[in-house]
Amino acid sequence: MKDHFPEEPFGCRCGCGLDAFDPAMRQVLNEVRADLGIPLIINCGCRCEEHNASLPNAAPNSAHLRGPDGLCHAVDIKCLWDVTRGRLLEALQKRGIRRFEASNLHLHADNSPFHPRPVLAAVVFREG
Secondary structure (H helix, E strand, O other), X not given: OOOOOOOOOOOOOOOXXXXXXXXXXXXXXXXXXXXXOOOOOEEEOXXXXXHHHHOOOOOOXXXXXXXOOOOEOXXXXXXXXXXXXXXXXXXXXXXXXXXXXXXXXXXXXXXXXXXXXXXXXXXXXXXX
C-alpha cells in the first residue's frame, strides 16, 4: 500500500526529534486515506512530555505520549466539516479504532492499548 505520509508528520512539533509513532496506526491512516480519497492533514502525532505539558488542553497521560511499549498511539487530524468528520470516524471505526475525541478543529483518534476504551468525547475550542 502506498504511504500517504512520506514527510513523517507524526513527530513531536517542538523540534525535540521524538518520532515514535505506532506503525499499526500509521497503516490504518494510510488505508483510511486511500479509501476516502482525501488528504488527511495531521495536526499532531507524537508529543514529548515537555511539549505535552505546555499545551493547555492536553491530558497528562495523553496517548500522544510514549506508552510502556515506547510508541505514541494518537493522532489529531485536521477536520473542519461535520461531513468529513463523520466519514473519518466511520472509516476509523471500521478498522478497529475505538478511542475518539471530536472537536470543531480536529478529530483525535488513537489505538492505545494502555488507555480505557472505547471513548467518544466532544469538545469545542475557541480560536484566538
